[in-house]
Amino acid sequence: MSAAPLLQIEHLNVGFDTAMGAIMVVRDLDLVLEEGETLCIVGESGSGKSMTALAIMGLVPEPLRVVGGGSIKLSGEELVGASHRRLRQIRGKRISMVFQEPMSSLNPVFSVGEQIAETLRLHEGLGRRDARAAAIEMLQAVGIPAPERRVDDYPHQMSGGMRQRVMIAMALACRPAILIADEPTTALDVTVQAQIMDLLKDVQRRFGTAILLITHDIGIVAEAADRVIVLYAGRRVEEGSAEEVLRRPAHPYTAALVACAPQQLLLGGERRILPEIPGIVPSLLRMPPGCAFAPRCARATAECHAKAPPLLELSAGRASACWLATELGR
Numbered sequence: 001m002s003a004a005p006l007l008q009i010e011h012l013n014v015g016f017d018t019a020m021g022a023i024m025v026v027r028d029l030d031l032v033l034e035e036g037e038t039l040c041i042v043g044e045s046g047s048g049k050s051m052t053a054l055a056i057m058g059l060v061p062e063p064l065r066v067v068g069g070g071s072i073k074l075s076g077e078e079l080v081g082a083s084h085r086r087l088r089q090i091r092g093k094r095i096s097m098v099f100q101e102p103m104s105s106l107n108p109v110f111s112v113g114e115q116i117a118e119t120l121r122l123h124e125g126l127g128r129r130d131a132r133a134a135a136i137e138m139l140q141a142v143g144i145p146a147p148e149r150r151v152d153d154y155p156h157q158m159s160g161g162m163r164q165r166v167m168i169a170m171a172l173a174c175r176p177a178i179l180i181a182d183e184p185t186t187a188l189d190v191t192v193q194a195q196i197m198d199l200l201k202d203v204q205r206r207f208g209t210a211i212l213l214i215t216h217d218i219g220i221v222a223e224a225a226d227r228v229i230v231l232y233a234g235r236r237v238e239e240g241s242a243e244e245v246l247r248r249p250a251h252p253y254t255a256a257l258v259a260c261a262p263q264q265l266l267l268g269g270e271r272r273i274l275p276e277i278p279g280i281v282p283s284l285l286r287m288p289p290g291c292a293f294a295p296r297c298a299r300a301t302a303e304c305h306a307k308a309p310p311l312l313e314l315s316a317g318r319a320s321a322c323w324l325a326t327e328l329g330r
Contacts, residue, residue: 009071011070012029040221108154108155113153136151160192200224226241227317240318241317
């Protein structure tokens with residue numbers, strides 16, 4: 001019998017109840033993450049990326065909740081419905097998360113060293129002296145200079161890039177099997193973004209950590225991903241290897257994201273205006289009757305507007321939810 005995937009999500013639905021009925025933020029999501037790989041979830045704001053991450057961590061805020069019998073398994077262990085005590089044991093130890101805004105995630109009244117050490121004391125049972133020494137080692141591992149001194153700094157004494165490195169150090173302190181990085185380069189300048197992405201690749205090589213990388217940046221996908229899942233309005237609309245998805249998008253939404261990427265500015269030596277995707281992601285309260293992307297899609301047919309397409313498997317590990325998927329993915 002083959003071993004269970006490191007992380008397996010099946011038919012995950014996250015939503016909340018209203019007077020008008022249940023409103024779904026994530027709809028019928030399937031996902032597999034294997035040991036040591038980098039899986040990118042990509043999509044615009046409101047596509048359900050961050051909510052997927054929070055569901056995995058068991059941090060879905062009230063009144064949102066996992067509904068519809070969805071399953072999230074970590075090495076075969078079911079996390080949906082697990083006790084709060086068990087989820088606290090897993091968070092930080094087996095699965096860690098780097099959030100979008102380190103200044104909001106770090107506690108301003110404790111030094112960065114104390115915050116890393118707290119994780120080590122909680123999950124590894126280390127004493128204060130050993131936890132402090134381990135915190136210094138982690139700061140050094142993520143490239144913070146003079147870690148013996150910076151361990152006593154407070155978050156406000158560090159730059160945005162350094163705070164993000166502290167968040168990564170805290171997340172990796174207990175050598176988790178999975179690191180979820182939710183838009184880890186948001187609000188950082190281009191040079192620092194590259195440094196953070198290089199750091200994630202380096203720690204993956206050293207620690208063997210599987211990375212679930214959440215982003216809206218196709219450039220990051222091209223640089224970091226082994227596989228890609230594209231979400232739109234809470235639904236998986238395309239999946240495949242990074243190379244296949246970026247070279248031969250099988251969904252018009254993916255093709256539009258790729259076309260909007262900055263690296264497409266120069267084509268044949270001529271500068272052109274960076275395109276944009278018309279319209280906005282539909283409101284969860286007023287989803288269109290057919291394909292959710294149809295109102296923004298130049299290739300939409302009457303069938304697209306009338307009926308939502310199923311997720312069609314094009315080949316092993318390659319899928320698209322588009323009536324034109326076979327034609328587009330050639």
